[in-house]
Amino acid sequence: MKIFTSAQIHELDKYTIEHEPIESIDLMERAAKAITHAITEMWHNDTPMVVFAGPGNNGGDALAVARMLAEAGYSISVYLFNISGHLSEDCATNKARLTEIKKIKEFIEVTQEFDPPQLTSETLVIDGLFGSGINKPLAGGFSSLVKYINASPCKVVSIDVPSGLMTEDNTYNVRANIIRADVTLTLQQPKLSFLFAENQMFTGWQKVLDIRISSEGIEKTDAHYNIVEERDVRCMLRGRNSFAHKGMMGNALLIAGSYGMGGAAILATKACLRAGVGKVTVHTPKSNNIIMQISVPEAVILPDSEETIFSEPTDTEDYDALGIGPGLGTSETTAIALIAQLRRTQCPIVADADAINILANRRAWIQQLPKGIILTPHPKEFDRLDGHSTDSGERLAKACKMAERIGAYIILKGRYSALCMPDGHVAFNPTGNAGMATAGSGDVLTGIITALLARGYKQAEACIVGMYLHGLAGDIAAEELGMESLTAGDLITYLPKAFKRLND
Ligand SMILES: NC(=O)C1=CN([C@@H]2O[C@H](COP(=O)(O)OP(=O)(O)OC[C@H]3O[C@@H](n4cnc5c(N)ncnc54)[C@H](OP(=O)(O)O)[C@@H]3O)[C@@H](O)[C@H]2O)[C@@H](O)CC1
Ligand SMILES: Nc1ncnc2c1ncn2[C@@H]1O[C@H](COP(=O)(O)OP(=O)(O)O)[C@@H](O)[C@H]1O
Numbered sequence: 001m002k003i004f005t006s007a008q009i010h011e012l013d014k015y016t017i018e019h020e021p022i023e024s025i026d027l028m029e030r031a032a033k034a035i036t037h038a039i040t041e042m043w044h045n046d047t048p049m050v051v052f053a054g055p056g057n058n059g060g061d062a063l064a065v066a067r068m069l070a071e072a073g074y075s076i077s078v079y080l081f082n083i084s085g086h087l088s089e090d091c092a093t094n095k096a097r098l099t100e101i102k103k104i105k106e107f108i109e110v111t112q113e114f115d116p117p118q119l120t121s122e123t124l125v126i127d128g129l130f131g132s133g134i135n136k137p138l139a140g141g142f143s144s145l146v147k148y149i150n151a152s153p154c155k156v157v158s159i160d161v162p163s164g165l166m167t168e169d170n171t172y173n174v175r176a177n178i179i180r181a182d183v184t185l186t187l188q189q190p191k192l193s194f195l196f197a198e199n200q201m202f203t204g205w206q207k208v209l210d211i212r213i214s215s216e217g218i219e220k221t222d223a224h225y226n227i228v229e230e231r232d233v234r235c236m237l238r239g240r241n242s243f244a245h246k247g248m249m250g251n252a253l254l255i256a257g258s259y260g261m262g263g264a265a266i267l268a269t270k271a272c273l274r275a276g277v278g279k280v281t282v283h284t285p286k287s288n289n290i291i292m293q294i295s296v297p298e299a300v301i302l303p304d305s306e307e308t309i310f311s312e313p314t315d316t317e318d319y320d321a322l323g324i325g326p327g328l329g330t331s332e333t334t335a336i337a338l339i340a341q342l343r344r345t346q347c348p349i350v351a352d353a354d355a356i357n358i359l360a361n362r363r364a365w366i367q368q369l370p371k372g373i374i375l376t377p378h379p380k381e382f383d384r385l386d387g388h389s390t391d392s393g394e395r396l397a398k399a400c401k402m403a404e405r406i407g408a409y410i411i412l413k414g415r416y417s418a419l420c421m422p423d424g425h426v427a428f429n430p431t432g433n434a435g436m437a438t439a440g441s442g443d444v445l446t447g448i449i450t451a452l453l454a455r456g457y458k459q460a461e462a463c464i465v466g467m468y469l470h471g472l473a474g475d476i477a478a479e480e481l482g483m484e485s486l487t488a489g490d491l492i493t494y495l496p497k498a499f500k501r502l503n504d
């Protein structure tokens, strides 16, 4: 699913009006119907509702919703904020339509002073102050109103966007002046900023409402940001030839584990095998040899000459992919071996965890990384690599720049892991859940991506399929076990079911 910027949304709006064709006011009516339907599904008609409408089209939506809810028998009070004395055309039309009906409890047009109504725990506030047209942080009377609503015990449903939240960049926004909704009913597509962890407190639960924006327009418009969909992944999946033998299914090399962190190597190795690789070899310190042999008898172990750390690069001629980093440690010897390893490796690479931490300590080496390398940092690891970011938006922008600059694929891990590609495009992964916030989940992802690379998937495909499968395994595990007790090992156990669901 493409994620458009507010400027693109505005253009698509116009495109739909011109090409469907449909009058702008009728498109607003269509949006309002979808919003009203969603509200009536969630709240009974004995819920007292207070609608706050702004002067633009978000306010227009709110006024239309107020009319429809009043006609459906809800008790509705409406406050329309018209401070500058100018309403958008469709907002003005909906004001006229609203004032024509008799079923509204009260309608107040605020032009100067505003005496806020009492908002109790019974009240539902419908927030239609500002949507995708906001162009600066809220201030003055609007910020006071937002603070008043946020401090009240009422429930809040926001139309399209929680008022005050920018659809893309909130780095310089004033967070106290943004509505904290319980539910956001967003039109056509989630907005980019909804995918960032720190904005969940504003959007609350999100529901996307289809308002039938021109599919032709959507197809024609290039989007930098996409949310991966199941059908994309199904198209990328490669089958297994019935004459397949292990030599055809990829030969993976993992360099992982140090004394005390052998578990990371075990998790990555098991995940690599469960992701369908033909053969996997694990280069790990001597001290992990026996535990690896016992834990993963399917793997070949290549013990390092050192007892506790990775110290010597391995020839990669025979391998189809290298996964390096889980539990590796960051000692000086390991750092030198890592760089030597990256320099001499010819096959595709995924570098995670301590491999990233080592690069963060020696930033000059980042420029020299092989083209096409996959890096899988969580936000803290990325900050070590590229300096502190104030929020997810800034971090994503930096990751995109780095991916372009060094020709890398960077997966910024999180609820919606973001794959930043060298061509500037970003793919967000929708699968996964909070049960996966547990040690070792990242090692499993490294193992899966390594396997897919070894099997011949191109970097972008290996990342997209890998992220999706990893999250889907977590979702199926959570369906059956619940989130609380989920462990990284469960992700491996449920990987077969994730494959099966996608292959069915
Ligand atoms: N295709 C779709 O998705 C559809 C979208 N639709 C709906 O349209 C909404 C977008 O409407 P929109 O473009 O009119 O913008 P909106 O958010 O109402 O705000 C603009 C007004 O706010 C003002 N303003 C801005 N910032 C401000 C600030 N900080 N403080 C104070 N004022 C500020 C700005 O004034 P200006 O700065 O321009 O003078 C202008 O008056 C969208 O979210 C959805 O609900 C549906 O109806 C149909 C299909
Ligand atoms: N709340 C969540 N929703 C979806 N996925 C999550 C969530 N929390 C963690 N994950 C996934 O789990 C993995 C955690 O990786 P990481 O932080 O590197 O863990 P570790 O270092 O312990 O292995 C990432 O792939 C991330 O996307």
Ligand SMILES: [K+]
Binding pocket: 058, 127, 128, 129, 130, 131, 158, 159, 160, 161, 162, 163
């Ligand atoms: K809003």
